[in-house]
Amino acid sequence: MGSIYALVALGFVLIYKSTSILNLAQGEFLMVGAYICLSLTLDLKLNFLASFAVTMVFSVILGLLVERLVLRPLIGEPIISIIMVTIGLTYILRGAVIMVWGNDIRQFNIFPETPIDLWGVKITYLYLWSMGISLTLLSFFAVFFKYARTGIFMRAVADHQTAAQSMGISVKRVFALSWCIAAVVSAIGGILIGNIAGVGVELSYIGLKVLPAVIFGGLDSILGAIIGGLVVGLLEFLSAGYLDPYIPAINEVFPFIVLVLVLMIRPYGLFGIEEIERV
Amino acid sequence: MPAGLIHENYPSDERIFQTGFVKAWLAAFLLTCALLPLVASKYVLSTLIEVGIAVIACHGLNILTGFTGQISLGQAAFMGVGAYACSILIGKVGLPFIVALPLSGGIAALVGLVFGTPSLRLRGLYLAIATIAAQFIIQFTIRRWDTLTGGVQGMYVDPGAIGPLNFSNPVHLYYLTFVLAVAATLAAKNIVRSRSGRAFVAIRDRYLAAEVIGVNLFKYRLMSFAISSFFAGIAGALLAQYLQVITHESFSIRQSVDYLAMCIVGGLGHILGGIFGVGFWFILERILELITSTLNTAFPRHVTWFVSIREVVFGLVIILFLIFEPDGLAARWRTIRSYWKLWPFSY
Numbered sequence: 001m002g003s004i005y006a007l008v009a010l011g012f013v014l015i016y017k018s019t020s021i022l023n024l025a026q027g028e029f030l031m032v033g034a035y036i037c038l039s040l041t042l043d044l045k046l047n048f049l050a051s052f053a054v055t056m057v058f059s060v061i062l063g064l065l066v067e068r069l070v071l072r073p074l075i076g077e078p079i080i081s082i083i084m085v086t087i088g089l090t091y092i093l094r095g096a097v098i099m100v101w102g103n104d105i106r107q108f109n110i111f112p113e114t115p116i117d118l119w120g121v122k123i124t125y126l127y128l129w130s131m132g133i134s135l136t137l138l139s140f141f142a143v144f145f146k147y148a149r150t151g152i153f154m155r156a157v158a159d160h161q162t163a164a165q166s167m168g169i170s171v172k173r174v175f176a177l178s179w180c181i182a183a184v185v186s187a188i189g190g191i192l193i194g195n196i197a198g199v200g201v202e203l204s205y206i207g208l209k210v211l212p213a214v215i216f217g218g219l220d221s222i223l224g225a226i227i228g229g230l231v232v233g234l235l236e237f238l239s240a241g242y243l244d245p246y247i248p249a250i251n252e253v254f255p256f257i258v259l260v261l262v263l264m265i266r267p268y269g270l271f272g273i274e275e276i277e278r279v
Numbered sequence: 280m281p282a283g284l285i286h287e288n289y290p291s292d293e294r295i296f297q298t299g300f301v302k303a304w305l306a307a308f309l310l311t312c313a314l315l316p317l318v319a320s321k322y323v324l325s326t327l328i329e330v331g332i333a334v335i336a337c338h339g340l341n342i343l344t345g346f347t348g349q350i351s352l353g354q355a356a357f358m359g360v361g362a363y364a365c366s367i368l369i370g371k372v373g374l375p376f377i378v379a380l381p382l383s384g385g386i387a388a389l390v391g392l393v394f395g396t397p398s399l400r401l402r403g404l405y406l407a408i409a410t411i412a413a414q415f416i417i418q419f420t421i422r423r424w425d426t427l428t429g430g431v432q433g434m435y436v437d438p439g440a441i442g443p444l445n446f447s448n449p450v451h452l453y454y455l456t457f458v459l460a461v462a463a464t465l466a467a468k469n470i471v472r473s474r475s476g477r478a479f480v481a482i483r484d485r486y487l488a489a490e491v492i493g494v495n496l497f498k499y500r501l502m503s504f505a506i507s508s509f510f511a512g513i514a515g516a517l518l519a520q521y522l523q524v525i526t527h528e529s530f531s532i533r534q535s536v537d538y539l540a541m542c543i544v545g546g547l548g549h550i551l552g553g554i555f556g557v558g559f560w561f562i563l564e565r566i567l568e569l570i571t572s573t574l575n576t577a578f579p580r581h582v583t584w585f586v587s588i589r590e591v592v593f594g595l596v597i598i599l600f601l602i603f604e605p606d607g608l609a610a611r612w613r614t615i616r617s618y619w620k621l622w623p624f625s626y
Contacts, residue, residue, distance in 0.1 A: 208415075
């Protein structure tokens, strides 16, 4: 679970890193991706890999559309507008999903259910695959940001938009690209979680659940997203195990309590860059 | 500014109701509201009660977010605190309603202070996230503190009474809400033009500069949180009286977002904005309800298509307002008014 949190957290971080926008609709991106993949596989009887590919294409389009239609007019607006616009987006996406697919939770059944024995730990293929895919993607993006040309562009834009533009980087293209990547990454996360927990509208709350992970690791750090995701997944698990007898179901809010503490002590997260304010 | 109105000193410039014309219209409006229960149906009345409650909550949020610039996504949670505090104070402690109501506002303000402390270090985005966390933590507490709040099942609210007024009667509750909403509007307007209000605006506009000219950031940010939560607490107590059964679901993040959206639609940083936004929101909501039910009866086989019309439309409203009218209806109202003032000779 932690590695999927990390994957979704990566979506947050990607957008924040290059555009300084916290996309609260990340959970909805995830849900939409999961639903599309599900209905392609189950209703149209497509091969899983084929529907996976179609979902990716669709996510790219979704990300582009959102960036172009919703976020671009708001460049330079105060932060509250941007937060609210992503919340407005959550309303629309969730409403659209309910319109098209209804309210029921449905199940994927793609990976074999039989657990395998891995050094004494019983684990299903599903979890292994999720972990594998997540880790591959995470390390890919870590390398991408460090070495690839586009990755460096994205970091430059994140650092200083005007300076990046005057160096010949197309800021608009970078924005569009990062929304695409974020949409794709969260769609993958959605498909993985959908496989584990079933696909329902509740999936979108994952987006909010991942917030503590993102803050914990620092909003602009990929490594932070990975570690934050793992830690929050672990915390949720551990608090369910150890604190449950005292306060039942504490694991639902425990990450948020941690979130408040982290915000009070290190608002920029473990690996985030501290903002220094000058007049 | 209307022609012939010349301010010669600050007090006259700062006056809330600048001309007799405005006062006359306001009096007419208030009189209409006061006489409405004589003719209004039960449906209209209950809608108006909801509107009054939302107006109070929005004024609080507007002071916090619109004037102080502290984004809060936890207003509904603070309302929840007020609602449960009031119901518990009446039902389990046995206080009279007239004591319990301000107390519940006070309790909400205290909780607001606690969750406002991160604002010492946080701004903007991070503060918004902290308030989301506050929302979840408060809601969780309400849901799980079974002995006090009735947990998941929620709790029944004993109807309050002041003298001959009994608030299980919607007409009486309407008058209470109405009086309190007017009081809240006046209070908000006056807070905003006081010393603290100017400090709030200074913090919103440029907090570093505000600090340099001697505004105590922490004090005023906390104060703003406390005022906002106090309003929320009162609104929550009224909502409890209105709903009669409260559960944690009446105070979820959806409601918080709705209140913020109402403020934005109305216009952040305008007192009138709170009223406009709430009015717009409720009118739209009722219209959508009508449309949905009509469509449902017309096409009973496709009910699922229509259940989420409300969500999609409200999402669109939020986005379109932010893109095309970020200052909200209050700003639009101002432009329309100034256009007509000199019409047809605008030069």
